[in-house]
Amino acid sequence: MWKDLPLYPEQASTIAQPVDLLYFFLIAVSAFFALVISVLIVIFASKYRKSRPDAKSAHIEGSTLLEVIWTVIPLGLTMVMFAWGTILFFDQARMPADALEFTVTGKQWMWKVQHPTGQREINDLHVPIGKPCRLTMTSEDVIHSYYIPAFRTKQDVVAGRYSELWFEASKLGTYDIYCAEYCGTEHSKMVGKVTVMTQQDYEMWLSGAVANETPVQAGERLFTAMRCITCHNSTSTARGPDLTGQFGKDVRLASGASVNFDAEYVRESILNPAAKTVEGFQAGLMPTYQGQLKEEDILSLIAYLKTLGADKSAQGAAAK
Amino acid sequence: MSSTLHTPAQHASATKGAKERDTYLTADYGWKSWLFTVDHKRIAVLYLISIMVFFLIGGTFALLMRAELMTAKGDLFEAETYNKLFTMHGVVMIFFFLIPSIPAVLGNFLVPIMIGTKDLAFPKINLLSWYIYLVGGGATLYVAITGGLDTGWTFYAPYSSTYANTNVAAAAIAVFITGFSSILTGLNFIVTIHKMRAPGMTWFRMPLFLWAQYATSLIMILGTPVLAITVMLLALERTFHIGIFDPALGGDPVLFQHLFWFYSHPAVYIMILPGMGVISEIVACFSRKRMFGYHFIAFSSLAIAIFGFVVWGHHMFVSGQSAYAGFVFSFLTMLVAIPSAVKVFNWIATLYKGQVSLETPMLYALGFIGLFTIGGVTGLFLAVMGLDRHVHDTYFVVAHFHYVMVGGMVMAFMGGMHFWWSKMFGRKYPEAMGQFAAVVIFVGFNFTFFPQFILGYMGMPRRYHQYNDEFTALNVLSSAGATILGTGFLMTIVYFLWSLKWGQKAPQNQWDAKGLEWEKAQSPPPTFNFEDGERIVVTEDAYAYTYEESHTGSGHEVKK
Ligand SMILES: [Cu+2]
Ligand SMILES: [Cu+2]
Numbered sequence: 001m002w003k004d005l006p007l008y009p010e011q012a013s014t015i016a017q018p019v020d021l022l023y024f025f026l027i028a029v030s031a032f033f034a035l036v037i038s039v040l041i042v043i044f045a046s047k048y049r050k051s052r053p054d055a056k057s058a059h060i061e062g063s064t065l066l067e068v069i070w071t072v073i074p075l076g077l078t079m080v081m082f083a084w085g086t087i088l089f090f091d092q093a094r095m096p097a098d099a100l101e102f103t104v105t106g107k108q109w110m111w112k113v114q115h116p117t118g119q120r121e122i123n124d125l126h127v128p129i130g131k132p133c134r135l136t137m138t139s140e141d142v143i144h145s146y147y148i149p150a151f152r153t154k155q156d157v158v159a160g161r162y163s164e165l166w167f168e169a170s171k172l173g174t175y176d177i178y179c180a181e182y183c184g185t186e187h188s189k190m191v192g193k194v195t196v197m198t199q200q201d202y203e204m205w206l207s208g209a210v211a212n213e214t215p216v217q218a219g220e221r222l223f224t225a226m227r228c229i230t231c232h233n234s235t236s237t238a239r240g241p242d243l244t245g246q247f248g249k250d251v252r253l254a255s256g257a258s259v260n261f262d263a264e265y266v267r268e269s270i271l272n273p274a275a276k277t278v279e280g281f282q283a284g285l286m287p288t289y290q291g292q293l294k295e296e297d298i299l300s301l302i303a304y305l306k307t308l309g310a311d312k313s314a315q316g317a318a319a320k
Numbered sequence: 321m322s323s324t325l326h327t328p329a330q331h332a333s334a335t336k337g338a339k340e341r342d343t344y345l346t347a348d349y350g351w352k353s354w355l356f357t358v359d360h361k362r363i364a365v366l367y368l369i370s371i372m373v374f375f376l377i378g379g380t381f382a383l384l385m386r387a388e389l390m391t392a393k394g395d396l397f398e399a400e401t402y403n404k405l406f407t408m409h410g411v412v413m414i415f416f417f418l419i420p421s422i423p424a425v426l427g428n429f430l431v432p433i434m435i436g437t438k439d440l441a442f443p444k445i446n447l448l449s450w451y452i453y454l455v456g457g458g459a460t461l462y463v464a465i466t467g468g469l470d471t472g473w474t475f476y477a478p479y480s481s482t483y484a485n486t487n488v489a490a491a492a493i494a495v496f497i498t499g500f501s502s503i504l505t506g507l508n509f510i511v512t513i514h515k516m517r518a519p520g521m522t523w524f525r526m527p528l529f530l531w532a533q534y535a536t537s538l539i540m541i542l543g544t545p546v547l548a549i550t551v552m553l554l555a556l557e558r559t560f561h562i563g564i565f566d567p568a569l570g571g572d573p574v575l576f577q578h579l580f581w582f583y584s585h586p587a588v589y590i591m592i593l594p595g596m597g598v599i600s601e602i603v604a605c606f607s608r609k610r611m612f613g614y615h616f617i618a619f620s621s622l623a624i625a626i627f628g629f630v631v632w633g634h635h636m637f638v639s640g641q642s643a644y645a646g647f648v649f650s651f652l653t654m655l656v657a658i659p660s661a662v663k664v665f666n667w668i669a670t671l672y673k674g675q676v677s678l679e680t681p682m683l684y685a686l687g688f689i690g691l692f693t694i695g696g697v698t699g700l701f702l703a704v705m706g707l708d709r710h711v712h713d714t715y716f717v718v719a720h721f722h723y724v725m726v727g728g729m730v731m732a733f734m735g736g737m738h739f740w741w742s743k744m745f746g747r748k749y750p751e752a753m754g755q756f757a758a759v760v761i762f763v764g765f766n767f768t769f770f771p772q773f774i775l776g777y778m779g780m781p782r783r784y785h786q787y788n789d790e791f792t793a794l795n796v797l798s799s800a801g802a803t804i805l806g807t808g809f810l811m812t813i814v815y816f817l818w819s820l821k822w823g824q825k826a827p828q829n830q831w832d833a834k835g836l837e838w839e840k841a842q843s844p845p846p847t848f849n850f851e852d853g854e855r856i857v858v859t860e861d862a863y864a865y866t867y868e869e870s871h872t873g874s875g876h877e878v879k880k
Contacts, residue, residue, distance in 0.1 A: 005774075005793065005794075006778070007774060007777070007778075008777055008778065009777075009778050009779050018706075019706060019707060019709075019710055022704065022706055022707055023701070023707055023777070026697075026700060026701050026704065026707065029697070030694070030697035030698070030700075033693065033697060034690070034693055034694060034697070037664065037668060037689065037690065037693050038690055040668050040671075041668060041671070041686055041689065041690070044668065044671035044672055044674070044676065045671060045676050045678065045686065048607070048671060048672070048673060048674050048675065048676045049675075049676055049677070050608070050675040050676055050677040051675070055608075055675050056608070056675070056865075056866060057607060057608045057609040057673060057674040057675045057865060057866050058609070058672075058673035058674075058866065059610065059866035060609070060610065060612060060669075060672070060673065060866075061610065061612075061614070062612050062613035062614065062615070062616065062666075062669075063612075063613070063669075066613075066665075066669065067613055067616050067662065067666075070661065070662060070665040071658055071661075071662055074657070074658055074661045075654075075655075075658055078654035078655075078657055078658070078700060079654065081654070081700060081704050082650055082651055082654045082703075082704065084704070084706065085650065085704030085705045085706035085707055085708075086647055086650060086704075086705055086706065087706070088705070088706025088707075089637070089643065089646065089705035089706040089708075089709060090643060091706075092706075092709060093643040108483070141478070141483060142476075142478055142479040142482075142483050143476060143478075143479065143573055143639075145638065145713060147713075147779070147781065149710070149778065149779025150779075152709065152710040153709055153710070154638055154709055154710065154712060154713070155638050155709075156638050156639045156640055158567075158573055158574065158639070158640050159478065159567045159568065159573065160567025160568075160572070160573070161567075161640060163640050176779065176788065178779065178781045179781070180712070180713040180714065180781045180782075181476070181713060182403075182472050182474075182476070182479070182782075182783040183479060184403075184470070184479060184483060184484070185399050185400050185403065185470070186399060187399075187403070187783060187784070187785070188394065188399065188781075188783075188784035188785040188786050188787065189399075189786070272570075
C-alpha cells in the first residue's frame with residue numbers, strides 16, 4: 001500500500017537526496033514541536049480541568065527565563081535550517097563550468113528546447129546521465145516556470161531576461177516536467193517528460209533526431225545574414241566595436257560607467273541598442289532588431305558570441 | 321462625546337423599566353436606521369452579514385474546484401472556467417472575507433467597548449468604510465458575472481496586464497477601492513486606541529485583542545496604499561499600454577512581484593494577527609487565568625507587524641530575484657517566525673495550573689493553536705531556500721497557507737463569534753451543537769488540507785485544472801474532506817441563525833469573563849455601550865481572574 005502512496009518523488013538528480021534530507025530534518029523538527037504542543041495541550045486540559053464552579057486558578061504572571069528559552073531554542077533551530085537551505089540553494093545557483101548547454105524557450109503553452117548539438121524538441125527533454133546540464137531559459141510571452149520534481153529543481157522563465165537552471169541526472173528513467181507558474185488557460189497542459197539516458201543512448205538519440213544547426217552555427221549564420229558583421233569586425237574601418245573575445249569582460253560605456261558583456265547585455269544591445277552606448281562609438285548607429293529576431297535567434301547569437309575569441313579560428317572567421 | 325449628546329434611544333430608555341432597557345438592536349427600527357447608522361456595533365453587524373455573503377460565495381467556488389479535482393482529467397469544467405474559479409475564490413476570500421473578518425466585525429464591535437468608550441473616534445468614517453467595502457465587493461461581483469477573472473488572486477504581470485482576456489482592469493479597480501475600506505478601519509482603530517481609552521485603561525491593561533487590532537491597523541494603513549498603487553499601475557498598463565511591468569513595453573515583470581508581495585506578505589499578518597488576539601482572550605477566559613507573559617504577547621504582535629514588512633522576497637526565490645537578496649529575505653523570515661512561536665508557547669503556558677473548561681470557543685482556540693503551529697512550521701519549509709526551489713508553487717504552498725488562513729484565521733473567527741455571540745445578540749447558541757460542529761470542522765479541515773502537503777512534495781503544481789493519475793487518491797481524499805468541512809460551516813451558520821430567535825436568553829456575562837465588555841456592558845449593549853451616565857474607570861489589569869477581590873483590584877493596579 002505504501003508503494004502506491006509514496007511520500008516523495010523519485011530521486012533522480014544529484015541534489016534530490018540532499019534536498020530530501022533537509023526536508024526530513026524539517027519534518028522531524030516540526031513533528032517534535034507539534035507533538036510537544038499537542039501533548040501539553042491534552043495534559044493541561046485534562047489535568048487542570050475546571051473542578052468546581054468557583055475554583056480559582058493559580059496566579060502566574062509569566063517567566064522571563066521561559067520566554068528566553070522558547071525564543072532562543074527555536075531561533076537556533078531556524079538558523080540551522082537557514083544555513084543548510086542556503087548552502088543547498090547556492091550550490092544550485094552557481095553554474096558548473098563544464099555543463100552541456102541547452103536553451104529553453106517557454107511560450108503559451110509549450111516548452112521549446114534546443115540541444116547543444118542543435119537538435120530541437122518540444123515539451124520533452126532528453127539528457128545523458130551523470131553530466132551537468134545547464135539550461136538557459138527565456139519566455140516569449142508571460143512568466144512560466146520550468147519544474148522537474150524528480151530533480152527537485154525549478155526556475156521561473158521570464159520574458160525579457162535569461163534565467164538559468166542546472167542539474168545532473170543520476171537515475172535512468174522518465175520523469176515529469178511541469179510549468180509551475182500559472183500562465184493562462186492551458187497552464188496545466190504545459191507539461192512534458194524528461195528522459196534520462198546513458199551517454200551512449202543519448203548519442204544514439206541525438207543521431208536519430210533531425211539535427212538542425214547547432215545554436216553556435218545558427219548564430220554565426222545570423223551574424224552574417226543580419227549584417228552584424230558589416231559593422232562588427234576587426235578591421236580598422238569598422239563602424240561598430242569588435243565583439244571578438246568580449247563575452248564575460250567589462251565594457252566601458254560613453255557615460256563613463258562600465259557594464260559586464262553578458263547575455264542580458266547582448267540581448268539589450270540587439271533589441272534596444274540606444275540603451276547603452278560603448279565608449280568611442282557613435283550612438284544611434286546600430287539599428288534595433290526588435291521584431292526581426294526571435295527569442296531563439298537571440299539565444300543563438302549569444303551562443304555564437306560566447307565562442308567568438310574562445311578559440312582563435314572563430315576569431316579569424318569573424319574578421320574576414 | 322459630551323453628555324449633551326442625546327439620541328432618541330436614550331430618551332426612550334429613560335421611560336422604560338430598568339429590566340427592558342433598549343439595546344443597540346432595538347434602539348431604532350427600519351432599514352434607514354441600519355443603513356445610516358453610525359453605531360460601531362450596527363456597522364459590525366452590517367459587516368458580519370456582508371462578509372458572510374462573500375464567505376458563502378467564495379466557499380461555493382472552493383467546492384466547485386474540489387469537485388473538478390476529484391478526477392485527474394479536466395472533465396467537469398473547461399480549463400478557463402476552472403481558472404476563473406480559483407481566481408475568484410482567492411480574490412473573494414482574501415479581500416472580502418479574511419481581511420475584514422475579525423477587524424471589521426469583532427474589532428468594530430469590541431474595540432470601543434473594551435476600552436470603555438461610546439464609539440470609535442470617527443463613527444461616520446466607520447460607516448463610510450463599510451460603503452466602500454460594498455462598492456468594491458459589488459464591483460468584484462460585477463466582474464464575476466461579466467466573464468470572471470482568470471489571473472489568479474496574485475495578478476502576476478505580464479499575464480494580467482497584457483495576455484489575459486478577462487476583465488482585469490475592473491477587478492484591479494475593485495481591489496483598489498476595497499483597500500480604502502481597510503485603510504479607514506485601521507485609521508479609526510489607531511486613533512481610538514490612542515485617544516479614547518477610559519481613565520485607568522493604560523496600555524498594559526488593554527486586553528491582548530486590542531494589541532492585536534492595533535498592530536493589524538498599523539499594517540493596514542502602511543501596507544494597503546502599496547497594493548493600491550500596484551493594481552493602479554496594472555490597470556494603467558493594461559488600459560493605456562504604459563510600459564511598467566510588461567517587458568515587451570520596456571517594463572519589468574519581477575517589479576510587479578516585488579510591489580505585490582510588499583503588501584501581500586504583511587497582508588498575511590492582517591489576516592492572522594487579529595485571530596491571535598481572539599485566541600488570547602479565549603484562552604485566558606477558559607483557563608480562568610491571567611495570560612502568561614502578557615507583555616511578550618503584546619510586543620510580539622508589534623514585532624510581527626514590523627518584521628512582516630521586510631520579508632516579502634521569500635515569495636520570489638526562484639523568480640529571478642538575486643540569490644543574495646534571497647539570502648537576506650530567507651534570514652529575515654526565520655526571525656519573523658519567532659514571535660509567532662512565542663505566542664504559541666505563552667498560550668499553552670496559560671493553561672498550566674488554570675481551571676480549564678472546553679466550551680466551543682475554547683475548542684476552536686485549542687484547534688487554532690494546533691493548526692496554526694502546523695501552518696507556521698510549514699512556512700519554514702518555504703522560507704528555507706534550498707527546499708523552496710522544489711516546493712514553491714506546488715500544493716505544499718496551498719496546504720501551508722490554508723493551515724494559516726483557515727486553520728488559523730477562520731478557526732479564530734469562529735471561536736470569537738461563539739465567544740461573543742451572546743454579547744452581540746443577547747442569545748446563546750446551542751452549546752452541544754457548537755462543540756459538535758467544532759469537531760466536524762476540525763476533522764474536515766485536516767482531511768481537506770493535510771493531503772495537499774504530500775501532493776505538493778510529490779510535485780503537483782498549484783492552479784492545475786488537470787493532473788497526473790498518480791495524484792488522484794490524495795485529491796479524492798482532499799475533496800471528501802472539503803465536503804465535511806463545508807457541512808461543518810453550514811451547520812454553524814444554521815444554528816447561529818436559529819439562536820437569534822429561539823436561543824436561550826443570555827445573561828450579561830455568559831462566561832463569567834473579565835473585561836469591560838462582559839463586566840460593564842449588558843448583552844446586547846445599549847447604543848452607547850454602557851449604562852447611561854456611567855463613567856468607566858479601570859482599576860485592574862486585563863484578565864484579573866486570579867486576584868483576591870476582582871472588583872477592588874489588586875496590588876497590581878496602582879503603579880505610581
Ligand atoms: Cu504555466
Ligand atoms: Cu510571505
